[in-house]
Structure formats: structure tokens, C-alpha cells
Amino acid sequence: MSGILSYLITLGIMAGIFAILTLGLNLQWGFTGLFNVGIAGFFAIGAYATAFLTKGPSPEHLGGLGMPIFFGLLISAVVSGLIAFLIGLPTLKLKEDYLAIATLGIAESIRLIFTNEAWLGNGNRGIKDIPKPWAELSAAPYYNLLFLLIIFIIIVFIYFFIEKSIHSPWGRVLKAIREDELVTASVGKNVFRYKLESLVIGSMFMGLAGGLYSHYISFISPDVFHPMQFTFLVWVMLILGGSGNNLGAIAGAFLVWAIWSGSEFLTDLLARISTDPKVSGMITNIQSPLRIILISVILELVLLYRPDGIFGEKKIL
């Protein structure tokens, strides 16, 4: 398989995992106005949950139950949803700022717990050899294409699930809460219940995305789950693509991931072409700040010229 094609496939898989995160966030923020800044935490929980369940026994970490991957992914979503439920219970009755602080704090706590409690997930050394689906095929040249297909099917499934749910009286209540909580309560809706449902369902998708990441990379460690990549970047994807628009959320994920990881590809290429080792060294050094600047500039431009995102919300007629 040619290099470019295999690069595009790996790009697609990661972008697809981000798309699932973005769809989850869109349900919470785009449709309900819940400010979740702990995406990386829900993602991490999903990733660790399935690793514990599906890997064979190992002295390095908890679990090792050797369960089927399908089951592991299911539990990833369920555990993540459960944590969201526990966070939502005390915070969703308060003003929105509290949810933001709670999710932010809990996401960091989760990362630090996995860093420091080595008996849980082998600390900073992480968990390796997490099984891949249809592992006997994993040496085949088109294995990643198969993985991409799985991700694609899951995205389609989630997309239709959310679309159907949103285009209903249920979705109408969520949007009303996003617009004005007090009015929604004054017309008889139990606002707390709806916010909890939205938070839990969105976080379940985030957990599932974490599980998929685990099985795709086969290795996880706490420093993967830094808020920069799995919280901040997901927010950028949603804002760029168009909050309140599921297709926009997916498009935003693919676009931003292409830029994010493409900039790496580009600087690598430049560093390699350059004959002067000083210049190539410099290019390698600026690589990671460069892409943050690049993404930030694009975000600024979109916010200035298309404040509702590239796609924006569709009016329901």
C-alpha cells in the first residue's frame, strides 16, 4: 500500500475518533448548552475501562479479564456515562459555571490518579498490548482500512441516533434549555432531568471514543489524556464545524485533525528536505508550538467571519 494512502487511513481513523468526541460534545453544548471541559477525562475513563476488561491477565495493572472487545467498548461507554451521572447529580442543579469547574477538575484528577496509582494502570509506563479487533488480521496490509470502516459505521450509527433524538419534542426541550433554562422550567419541563440525560449520553459517546482509541493504538498512558488534545482540540473542532449541527461537528473533527496532524507531516518534510542540520533542527523545534498557533489563527478567523461555524445550526421548519 502506498505511503500516502496509509497515511490518509491513519489520519481518517484518528479524525473519526475525534468525530465521535465532537458529536458527544455537540449533544451537550450544541444542543443543551452544557459547558463540559472535562472531555479528556471521559475519554480516558473509556480507554482504561476497556483495557482492563479485554487484556489478558497481567501483574502490571488492574483487571486483565480477557473479555471480548465488543463487551469492553460497551462498558467503556457505560462507565463513562456513570461518571457523568455522578458529576451531574450535584452540579446540574447549580448554575452552569459549576459544571465547568467540576468537569475540568475531575478530568485532571482522573489523569493524576492514573499517573500516581501505579497498581491501577501501571502509572506513567502505561498499559501496552491492548488487543485489537480481529487481531489475526492485524498484520495484513489493509487492516487499518478495516478499522476505519468500523469507526465509520459507528459514526453513522451515532449520527443517526442523535439526529433522530434531536428532531423530536425531546430535542426541542434540550434546545429550549440551551436558550433559557428559567423559561423552560416555567413551562413545566423538568430541566434537571434533561440536562442529566444530555450529559450522560454525550459522555457515553466520549467513553466509547476512548475505548476505540485504546484498541486502535494498543497503548495508553496518562499523558495521552492531556486536555490540550482531547479537550481543547475537540472544542475547536465543534466551534469550527458549527455548534448545533451534527454534520458540522463531524466535518470540524476531520478538518481540524487534518490541519493538526498535517502540519506535523509538513514540518517533518521541511526538516528532511533542508540540507543544513541547523535549519532542520530549528524546524523540528517549532513543530508543536507552530500547530497550536496555526489552529488558533484559523479559529480566530472563523469566529470573526463565520461566528456560527463553517456549517452553523440548521433551522427546523
Next chain:
Amino acid sequence: MLVIKNLEKDFGGIKAIHNCSLEVKKGTITGLIGPNGAGKTTLFNLISGIYAPDKGEIWFNGERIDGLKPHRIFRKRLMRTFQISRELQKMTVLENLMLIPYNQDGEGLSGVWFLPGKVKKQEKNNKKRAMEVLEFIELIHLKDEYAENLSTGQKKLLEIARTMMADPEMILLDEPGAGVNRTLMNKLVEDIKKINANGTTFLLIEHDMDLVMNLCDPIIVMNEGSKLTEGTAKMIKSDPRVLDAYLGV
């Protein structure tokens, strides 16, 4: 219909509502007037469940409702509007209305997924009702417009339309006439009269004395957190205590 007994509400030492007792009779359009800071909007917030009172009781249709959450009070068929229109901005006028009916099966995810036929039927009925209301309130041409794009007056009409969708037994209107021009005001008055003729009780706060005097009977005057007096427009006009309250003597 609505009975308030010895209500108290403090905000950090300020007695917003102090030993307030009053009653609204079924079928009336009762006016609630008083100088700024008299506690009218606070009273509305207490009745509609946004705040819980510190002391006292609120009874509606023979049931005690003080301390209940806003959505529970709505379900007792007591609804309120807001002083500054609070339309659901990024939702169409039609969506703003279709949100209102209570007990929609499609408002639970299980209904959306397992009772699609029933939900579709209810949606059709709710849409029909919403269109009738929009027809009555003369906003039908704006049904697909985002509510944020409406003018101030149209937003007031939308608030009225929302109460019509709910078809409550009693409506609390917080300054329906604020920021509304004469023509629209007359329309509002006519609409309120028509809805009242169908048996809905109103309690309304208003600063526009013309509107209060020709719409409300009786009129309750509040001052410093409690009821000062109550009577017909004529009685209120000639009561020296009311003038004193307004002039701050």
C-alpha cells in the same frame, strides 16, 4: 383562587416581601400596581416557584404551592410571563409554541424511539393548535422566523401566545405593556379580555395606568413588600394613601 398568607422574603436584610397577604378571585383580571421596589416582581417569582418564601403560605385552587419547583407549579396550571420578554431566541416562533404542551410522549427518549406513531400524531395536533394560536395573535406570517428576530412588541405577543398554548387556569403577566406601542397595546388588551372571557384568571403587573384602569378589576396596590389597599379603579384613584406611596411621602 390564589391566596397568599403572611408571605415573607428577605434578600440579605432587605425585606422584599413583608407580611404580605392577598387574594385573587377566579375569573377576574386583577391588577397589581405599586411604586418601583414595592415587591411586585418578587411576589411573582415566589408564586411561580423561582424563589421559595422564607415564611408564609401560597395556596392555589385549594392546594399549597409555596416552595414547589417552577415546573411543578406550571403543572398545577398556573403560568407566568416575564417582565422583559424571554423568548427562546435560536428557535422558531412555531417551536417556541410547540414546546409548551405538557405531557408530550416525545419529550422522553423512550417515546421518541418506541412510540413514533403516537409522537407524530401529538406533534400534528400540537402544530395545529400552535397555528391557531398564531392566527389569533396575528404572528402567523412569522412562524418560521427565529424568535430573536421579532420586534419588542411581537415578543410580548409571543409570550401571550405561549400562555395560550398552555391553556392554564391562571396567568401571571409581568408588565405586558412595557415597550409596546399604542396599537399593539390595544390589541394586547383585546387579547387578554378574550382569553379571560374563556375563563382564564389573570394577575398582571403594569405601570401603564391607562391599561390597568380600563382592564383590571379589582386592583391591588402594593407598597414596601405588602398589600396597601385593594379596590376598583375609581376607588384606587381617589385613595390618598396610594398617591402617598407613589410620591414616597
